[in-house]
Amino acid sequence: MSAARGHAGGRVVSRSIVKVRDLVKDFHVTRGRGGPPAVLRAVNHISFDIQAGTTLGLVGESGSGKSTTGRLLVGLIPASSGEIELFGETITGGAGAPALAKVRSKLQFVFQDPHGSLNPRMRVGDCIAEPIDIAGGWSRGDRNDRVSELLETVGLPRAVAERFPHEFSGGQRQRIGIARALALRPDFVVCDEPVSALDVSMQAQIINLLLDLQEKLGLSYLFIAHDLAVVRSIATDVAVMYAGALVEQAPKTVLYSAPQHPYTQALLEAVPRPDPDRVRSAALGGEVPSILNPPPGCAFAARCPQAMDVCRVDRPAPRATGEGHVVACHLY
Amino acid sequence: MEPLLEVDDLTVRFRTDAGWMTAVDRVSLAVRPGEALGIVGESGSGKSVTALSILRLHAAPTTRMPTGRIMYGGRDMLTLPAREMRAIRGGEIAMIFQDPMSSLNPVLTIADQIGESLRLHQGLDHAAARQRAIDLLDLVRIPDAARRVDEYPHRLSGGMRQRVMIAIAIACRPKLLIADEPTTALDVTIQAQILDLLRDLQMELGMSVILITHDMGVIAEFARRVMVMYAGRVVETAPVGELFRRPVHPYTDGLLSAIPKLDVDVRRLPAIPGSIPDPTAVILGCRYSPRCPMVQAACRTEVPELVSAGPEREARCPPRVAMLGAVS
Amino acid sequence: MAEATATILASGEAIAARRRFRVLRKLLHHRSFMVGFIIILLMVTAALCAPLTGVDPNRMAIRFRFRPPQENWWFGTDQFGRDLFTRTLYGAQLSLWIGLSVAVLTGVLGAAIGVLSAQFRRLDSLLMRIMDALMAAPAILLAIGLGAALGPQTHSVIIALVVAYIPRTARIVRASALVTRELEFIEAARVAGASSLRIMFKHLLPNASGPLLVQSTFVFAYAILAEAALSFLGIGPPPPAPSWGNIIAEGRQFAVQSWWIMLFPGFAISLAALGMNLLGDGLRDVLDPRLKVEG
Numbered sequence: 001m002s003a004a005r006g007h008a009g010g011r012v013v014s015r016s017i018v019k020v021r022d023l024v025k026d027f028h029v030t031r032g033r034g035g036p037p038a039v040l041r042a043v044n045h046i047s048f049d050i051q052a053g054t055t056l057g058l059v060g061e062s063g064s065g066k067s068t069t070g071r072l073l074v075g076l077i078p079a080s081s082g083e084i085e086l087f088g089e090t091i092t093g094g095a096g097a098p099a100l101a102k103v104r105s106k107l108q109f110v111f112q113d114p115h116g117s118l119n120p121r122m123r124v125g126d127c128i129a130e131p132i133d134i135a136g137g138w139s140r141g142d143r144n145d146r147v148s149e150l151l152e153t154v155g156l157p158r159a160v161a162e163r164f165p166h167e168f169s170g171g172q173r174q175r176i177g178i179a180r181a182l183a184l185r186p187d188f189v190v191c192d193e194p195v196s197a198l199d200v201s202m203q204a205q206i207i208n209l210l211l212d213l214q215e216k217l218g219l220s221y222l223f224i225a226h227d228l229a230v231v232r233s234i235a236t237d238v239a240v241m242y243a244g245a246l247v248e249q250a251p252k253t254v255l256y257s258a259p260q261h262p263y264t265q266a267l268l269e270a271v272p273r274p275d276p277d278r279v280r281s282a283a284l285g286g287e288v289p290s291i292l293n294p295p296p297g298c299a300f301a302a303r304c305p306q307a308m309d310v311c312r313v314d315r316p317a318p319r320a321t322g323e324g325h326v327v328a329c330h331l332y
Numbered sequence: 333m334e335p336l337l338e339v340d341d342l343t344v345r346f347r348t349d350a351g352w353m354t355a356v357d358r359v360s361l362a363v364r365p366g367e368a369l370g371i372v373g374e375s376g377s378g379k380s381v382t383a384l385s386i387l388r389l390h391a392a393p394t395t396r397m398p399t400g401r402i403m404y405g406g407r408d409m410l411t412l413p414a415r416e417m418r419a420i421r422g423g424e425i426a427m428i429f430q431d432p433m434s435s436l437n438p439v440l441t442i443a444d445q446i447g448e449s450l451r452l453h454q455g456l457d458h459a460a461a462r463q464r465a466i467d468l469l470d471l472v473r474i475p476d477a478a479r480r481v482d483e484y485p486h487r488l489s490g491g492m493r494q495r496v497m498i499a500i501a502i503a504c505r506p507k508l509l510i511a512d513e514p515t516t517a518l519d520v521t522i523q524a525q526i527l528d529l530l531r532d533l534q535m536e537l538g539m540s541v542i543l544i545t546h547d548m549g550v551i552a553e554f555a556r557r558v559m560v561m562y563a564g565r566v567v568e569t570a571p572v573g574e575l576f577r578r579p580v581h582p583y584t585d586g587l588l589s590a591i592p593k594l595d596v597d598v599r600r601l602p603a604i605p606g607s608i609p610d611p612t613a614v615i616l617g618c619r620y621s622p623r624c625p626m627v628q629a630a631c632r633t634e635v636p637e638l639v640s641a642g643p644e645r646e647a648r649c650p651p652r653v654a655m656l657g658a659v660s
Numbered sequence: 661m662a663e664a665t666a667t668i669l670a671s672g673e674a675i676a677a678r679r680r681f682r683v684l685r686k687l688l689h690h691r692s693f694m695v696g697f698i699i700i701l702l703m704v705t706a707a708l709c710a711p712l713t714g715v716d717p718n719r720m721a722i723r724f725r726f727r728p729p730q731e732n733w734w735f736g737t738d739q740f741g742r743d744l745f746t747r748t749l750y751g752a753q754l755s756l757w758i759g760l761s762v763a764v765l766t767g768v769l770g771a772a773i774g775v776l777s778a779q780f781r782r783l784d785s786l787l788m789r790i791m792d793a794l795m796a797a798p799a800i801l802l803a804i805g806l807g808a809a810l811g812p813q814t815h816s817v818i819i820a821l822v823v824a825y826i827p828r829t830a831r832i833v834r835a836s837a838l839v840t841r842e843l844e845f846i847e848a849a850r851v852a853g854a855s856s857l858r859i860m861f862k863h864l865l866p867n868a869s870g871p872l873l874v875q876s877t878f879v880f881a882y883a884i885l886a887e888a889a890l891s892f893l894g895i896g897p898p899p900p901a902p903s904w905g906n907i908i909a910e911g912r913q914f915a916v917q918s919w920w921i922m923l924f925p926g927f928a929i930s931l932a933a934l935g936m937n938l939l940g941d942g943l944r945d946v947l948d949p950r951l952k953v954e955g
Contacts, residue, residue, distance in 0.1 A: 061519035062490075074851055101853075109851045117844040121866040127845075131852035169607050180848065199374040200546060204590040204603035211600065226520065229592035233601055253597060270524035271594055272549030276572045280553065283524035287489050 017188055017220055018050035018073065023082035023092075025068055029292070040292050042068040044244035044299075045082070047318065050188070055214065055221040057235030057252070059228055059267075063288045064241040066224045070190045073222060074107045075100045086188065105135065108181040112193035114173035118165040124176055125161030131183040150179040154209060171202035178209065182217070190222045195230060207233050228271050232256060237324065240264050243289055243299035246318065250325040260327045262304045298330070306331060335362040336540050337386070337425075337508055342400035344378075344385050353611040355381040357564040358400070363508065363540045368531075370555025370572070371544045376608050377561040379544045383510050386542075387421050423453040426501035430513035432493035436485040442469070443481045446500050453504045468499040473529060491522035495529065502533060508540045515550065527554055548591055552576060557644065560584050563609055563619040566638065570645045580647040580656060582624045618648070626652065686946045693942020699935030703928070707752035715746040718900045726918050736920040738911060747902040748924050754903040755884055756932070758814065762821045762883035767876045770826045771868065774833025775860040778841055788834075791827035799824040803886055807895035814897040817890055824886075825879050832875050836868035870947040877940035881933040888929050904929050 025043040043065045050056045060066045071077045073084060079092045087106055089099040108131075111117035118127050125147045132138050132146060148158045154175040165173055174194060181189055191210065195203040211234060213219055225231050231238060232252060239249040240263065248261040259265045266284040286303035289295060295302065301311040310330050318328040344356040356378040363369050373379040384390045385398050388409065402409040404425070409417065421427075429435050437445060446468055447461035456464065462481065469477035472495040485493055494514060501509055511530065515523035531554060534541050543554050551558055551572065558575045560568040560583065568581040579585040586604040606623040609615055618624070621631040628651055641647045641656070687693050710717075721741035729736045735744035773791070777784040794802065803820040810816030840846065840863065849859055884904075890896045891905025892912070899906055904925040911921030 061521065071847075076847055076850060104853050107851070109848065111844040111848060113844050117848055119845045119863055119867070121869075122862075130849060130854070134849070134852050134854050134858065169610075171607050177848070184852075199608060200548075201374060201587060201590055201604040202607060203592065204601035205605075207592065208600055208603055227592070228520075229594040232594055233592040233598060256594070267520060268594070270521045272524075272527070272547065272553045273594060274548040274552045274576055274588060274591065276552045276576055278552070280524065283528050284521045285525070287491060287522070288519065 015052055016049040017052045017087055018048075018056075018222070019083075019085040020049070020073070021047050021083040021085075023047070023069070023072060023084060024080045025065070025072055025077065026080045038292055041244055041294060042291060043072065044294075046241070046244075046246040048239055048246065048249060050220055050222060051236075052187075052220055053214070053218055054236035055223050055234055057231035057238040058222060058224045058241060059226065059231050059238060060241035061226060061267075061288060063243055063291055065244040065291075066226075066241050067192055069241070070109070070192045070222060070224045074109050074190055075104075076109070105184045106187040108184075108186040108189045110174075110177055110181050110189060110191040110194045113197055114170040114177065115197075117177045118173055120165055122164075123161065124163050124165060124168075127165065127176060128161070128180045128183060130180065135184060146183065147179075150182055153182065153213070154179045169202075170198050171205060174198060174202075174206055175209065178206075178213070182213070185217070186219070188220045188222070190224070192224045193226070194223075196225065196227065203230065210234060228256075228268065240267070243291055243294065245299050245315075245328065246326075247300065247329065248325075248327045249318075251323070254322070254325055260321060260325070260332065261300075261329050262306050262331070263300045266303075266305075298328075333364050336365045336367075336404070337363045338401075338403040339382070339386065340401040340403065342382065342385060342398055342402065344381050344390065344398040345396050347396075348612060350612045354564055355611065356385065356398070359561070359564075359566050360400075361559055361566070361569075363542060365507065365540055366534075366538050368534060368541045368543065368554055368556045370551040370558045371542060371561060372546065372548060372551050372558060373561035374546055374608055376563055376611050378564040379561050380512055382561075383427070383512050383542065383544055386510060387425060387427055388417055389427070419453070422449045422501075422506070423504050424506050425508045425510065426504075426506040427510040427512065428494070428497045428501045428514050430516050432490050432497055432517065435497055436493055438485055441482050441484055442488075442496055445485075446481075446496070446503055449500055449503045464503070465499070468503055469496070471502070471533070472496070472499045473525075474499075490518055491525060494518060494522075494526055498526075498529065498533070502537060502539070505537055506539060508542065509534075510542045510544070512544045513546070514543070516545065516547070523550075530554070548576075548588065560587075563615075564611075565619060565648060566646075567620065567649070568641075568645075568647045570641075570647075574642070574645060578656075580641045580645070580652055581620075581649050582626055582652060583620050586623075586625070683946060687942060690942040690946060692938045693946070696935045696938025696940075696942060699931060700939060703752060703932055703935065704756060706749055707756055710746065710749035710753060713743075713746045713749065715743050717742060717747045717750045717902050719743075726914070728918070729920050735924045736918070738907070738918070738921050739914060744907070744921060744924060747907055748904070748928060751902040751904045751907055751925060752928065752932075754814070754897060754901060755887055755905070755929070758818055758821075758887045758897075758903070759880045759884040759932070759936075761818050762825065763876045763880040765818070765822045766825045766829050766879050767872060769822065770829025770875075771833045771865060771872055773826065773830040774868065775837050775864045777830070777834045778837030778864060779856050779860050784834075787830070791830055794823065795827045799882070800886055800889055803890060804893060804895060807890050812895050812898050814901075817887055817896055820890070820895075821883050821886055825882060829872070829875050829879065832871050833865075833868045836871050837864040840864050840867045874940050874944040874947065877936050877943060881936035881940070884929060884932050884936070888926075 023043055023046050027040040027042055028037040029040050030037045046069065048056065058066045058069060072079050075091055082092065083090060084092045087103050089103050091100040128147050128150055129143055132143050147161050151158055151160055156172065156175055195206050198206060207230065214221065223231060223234055235252050237249065237251050238255045240247050240261065242263050248259065248264045259268055269281055270283055284303055289299055289302060297312040297314055298316055301307045304311065308330060316328045316330045318326045319332055321327050321332050339359060339361045342356055342359045343354065345352050345354050359382055371379045381390065386402055398410060443462045443465045446465040450456045450461040450464055466477045466481050469481055474480055474492060474495050488496065515526050518526060527550065530541065545551060555572050558570060558572050559566055560581065562583050568584050575584065579588055589602045590604050592601060604623055609619060617632040617634055618636050621627045624631065636648050636650055638646045638648045639650050639653050641653045647653055719742065723741060724737050725739055725741040727733050727737040733743050733745060735748055738744055773787055777787045802824040806820035806823055807816050810819060846859060846863055849863060887896060887903065888905035888908060891903055892909045896905045897903050907925040908922050915922055
């Protein structure tokens with residue numbers, strides 16, 4: 001599953017099915033007392049690529065903008081500025097809507113909450129077939145056959161189609177959600193915290209399912225999560241976001257073994273390990289800054305143990321520091 | 333050493349639409365003074381209900397009175413009159429919860445909320461309570477405490493609110509602090525701060541702590557002794573190092589294998605098949621048997637007993653204990 | 661895999677079996693609901709059985725006017741000698757029919773307005789301001805004004821009441837739809853390219869059916885009461901067609917000496933409203949997901 005990218009050794013160059021350039025998303029929050037609406041910059045000039053057949057893990061804490069990024073990528077929210085190119089079509093900007101319509105069948109989304117992601121009033125079969133029903137043009141028989149096929153693909157018995165979502169556990173509902181996402185054979189699936197709401201013993205099952213599907217169906221994923229260990233088990237490359245900015249991006253093994261950005265280092269250090277002998281260094285102080293009124297300079301400067309004067313003034317631009325490794329930090 | 337708190341054969345049952353369900357099934361545990369006990373389990377394990385039952389905080393209309401005993405200070409708390417129970421809650425045994433957003437009253441200032449416990453248990457007057465509240469905010473490392481103390485909860489972040497909750501809990505220097513998933517709703521970097529704080533406070537105040545979580549990493553970092561629960565029953569207890577190095581119960585073993593690893597690349601996680609049983613489902617024999625890779629015929633019909641698996645170790649799987657004993 | 665399949669199906673089936681008729685069973689055990697349901701059932705049956713009396717409700721018999729309740733005339737006779745028992749039964753038909761029409765029409769239109777408001781923010785401001793304007797006046801006054809403008813007909817009563825009661829229903833559906841909108845399955849539908857129409861009618865509306873149903877039962881009760889008031893003021897179904905309100909209105913002049921003319925239809929109105937309220941209360945208790953704790 002290793003997809004070489006622009007490797008000088010003359011190996012196959014994978015194509016980028018997703019290209020994000022300088023993406024920005026602002027939310028306008030109306031304030032009480034009739035003041036001008038405040039601007040919440042949820043996504044702050046981020047750029048990345050995703051290669052076909054790979055998984056980009058997007059990690060960050062709350063307020064990092066990762067969920068917003070996921071939704072921007074499938075057109076659930078309109079971008080404020082910047083460019084998103086999917087399968088060669090630019091879905092941002094003036095001609096974005098028709099472009100999105102062209103590639104819509106190749107995109108899909110898996111949601112976090114197994115309890116809210118299925119309509120409690122619809123039978124499971126109808127939930128799964130919804131993308132088919134909306135697209136139209138399928139015969140009843142074909143549609144039902146596809147539902148059965150999908151249920152089998154995600155490891156559920158066919159009879160499940162006649163039941164209602166509330167009859168199933170969280171893990172089973174997540175499988176149903178995945179089946180729905182696969183209905184029209186997408187090529188790219190955004191998974192937004194798909195295992196966070198599940199019990200630990202169930203997480204492994206769903207992660208394995210997603211990996212199997214990727215192999216079998218040649219899917220590419222944007223896998224959004226706050227749990228670094230979960231991301232390690234599924235990602236090919238990992239990108240780290242902090243307060244709306246992309247601070248570091250690298251192939252998985254590189255990021256976890258040799259992180260460069262101070263935030264990534266602090267984040268990896270902070271995660272508790274199931275190892276009682278491990279001694280963790282003191283936790284990083286401070287809080288995630290308010291993205292309502294971001295301070296100038298690097299968003300992490302206030303908490304960074306290696307902050308320099310320039311960090312508080314200038315936002316660092318992303319710089320390549322190695323093979324597929326990009327860091328936005330004045331240290332480099 | 334004499335245990336500070338001893339839970340003996342606690343059973344808690346709830347009435348649901350679908351009939352009675354046993355949330356906690358004959359659970360026993362003991363906490364020594366100054367000890368950090370971790371209770372780990374997934375949903376439906378009964379860990380939270382156990383904790384709530386210690387302080388008799390469960391919802392009365394839907395529960396029958398729990399059976400068993402909860403011994404504290406030589407008396408059974410389950411039979412204490414309400415007035416004495418109230419004196420213990422907050423005064424000697426305190427609890428913090430998972431969701432800091434809903435655990436604080438939005439219309440009271442921080443000073444009022446911390447002060448409530450001080451005025452109640454120590455009879456402090458308003459001014460003294462406020463001063464002590466500021467001291468407590470300093471203790472839980474909230475910067476600018478003198479100003480913060482007069483603020484309302486909505487102005488604080490999740491991590492700060494959790495610190496306030498801790499401040500409220502330790503205000504009267506309780507002997508035991510029960511923390512139910514205190515960091516689950518927090519970001520990783522904030523979680524690390526809170527765990528550091530709890531550990532330091534535990535040492536400074538000499539408190540015992542019962543930490544309840546589903547996160548094995550948090551348990552490894554914090555607890556000295558661990559109790560693993562599954563579907564309402566205790567399946568294993570062990571000192572923390574032993575539990576992680578040599579898990580005995582197949583569930584503990586399966587769980588440790590199945591959790592995603594941060595420090596190594598694993599090709600495929602060995603998942604535990606099946607899912608946690610529905611709480612109202614009736615399962616004969618061992619509740620883990622439908623999913624256990626080493627299940628035997630007897631497991632499905634007889635409820636396994638907790639058997640000793642070494643010093644300070646117990647596991648609810650006689651076949652496995654016997655097997656490991658034979659090998660070592 | 662087979663064993664896992666069986667387990668999934670079995671556990672799901674067990675849960676389903678318990679839940680499939682859960683609502684029905686809870687309703688049957690709910691005392692208020694059952695009392696209300698039986699009252700309404702009896703009244704509807706009585707109304708439908710009106711022709712069985714074999715008596716023409718409009719047949720006048722001046723010789724027998726103002727007879728108090730007795731063997732031949734269970735509810736007595738009115739100023740024209742018409743049998744009040746029969747008139748009350750036929751009146752039940754008309755009054756219950758008005759109640760039902762108003763409840764159904766209000767439900768349909770209110771639901772449409774509710775989901776449209778929830779789905780389209782700009783339309784929301786416009787529609788809700790209109791609803792606010794309609795709610796500014798007490799429903800009964802509004803209905804009286806409209807009814808007077810439209811003239812004394814059965815359908816004008818219905819129209820007037822529908823207009824007066826739509827705002828409350830619309831608000832309730834809108835509130836439910838706004839909550840549903842935030843759930844992830846709506847986003848899932850949008851990712852698949854669902855149109856607003858589909859979201860409104862396949863997703864928002866079905867999830868609002870609980871509160872809508874409960875509200876409709878209350879509207880039914882209000883409508884029956886309001887019809888009586890409107891008829892009392894002469895804006896109801898035109899005589900000689902008997903409705904409960906009509907009978908009361910006609911009997912007003914003779915209230916002192918012939919008290920029975922107003923008593924029985926009045927009692928019927930109260931009973932119908934009570935029954936519907938109990939039914940609605942019961943439905944709400946059972947359907948409200950927040951009230952899950954039971955003793």
